[in-house]
Structure formats: C-alpha cells, structure tokens
Amino acid sequence: MIYQIVIPESVFEELNEVTLYYEFHQKGLGLKFVMNWETTMEHLKKSPLVFQRKHKKLRSIQMSRFPYILVYEVIGNKIYVYRLIHAQRNPKSIFK
Numbered sequence: 001m002i003y004q005i006v007i008p009e010s011v012f013e014e015l016n017e018v019t020l021y022y023e024f025h026q027k028g029l030g031l032k033f034v035m036n037w038e039t040t041m042e043h044l045k046k047s048p049l050v051f052q053r054k055h056k057k058l059r060s061i062q063m064s065r066f067p068y069i070l071v072y073e074v075i076g077n078k079i080y081v082y083r084l085i086h087a088q089r090n091p092k093s094i095f096k
Contacts, residue, residue: 003045003074007081014084018068036065044081048074062087 015037023030040063044051051059060069067087073080 001077003048003077003079005041005045005079005081011081011084018084022066033066036063040064040070044070044072044079048072048079058082 015034019030019033021030022033040061044061048059051061054060054071057073058071059073060071062069069083069085069087070081071083071085073082
C-alpha cells in the first residue's frame, strides 16, 4: 500500500524550533536533525504499521540520532503525524 503522510502546521513549527535550537548550539547540527527527520519519514512511509501501538490507535517512532519521538496514527492509506516531542518528556503527556 502507498501511504500519504499528513503533517499539521504545529508539527512543522516544532520541527523548525528544534532545528534552530540545534543549529544555535552547534553549526551543522540543525541540518543533521532535518536529514534525520527525513530519514524517519521515509521509514514511516514504507512501513507505518510495524511500529507498536502505544495508546489506543496512536503509534510512535523514535528518531534514530536525536531524542525525539513522532506520534502518529494510520487511517486507511494516510499517516497523520500529530506530535514531534522530546523523548525525555513525561510519558503521560506524549499521547495527549
């Protein structure tokens, strides 16, 4: 099945903030974060159902080089990414 990823503006805003944060602390690190984001999106698009359900119908995928988690849901052939959140946050708040 071919999946389409749907990402709200709020997730792109968080992505931008995190990218700027990493770039401020080390030149080039923001670019590495964005590249890792894109790799994570490719993994998600290829096999979104592989990742375990964490809360009701919500699933999550951990970015490989950075401590961030994407929370998403698969409905039909669409993947809805709801949050980009730091992995050290309170687990109860991740799926709200």
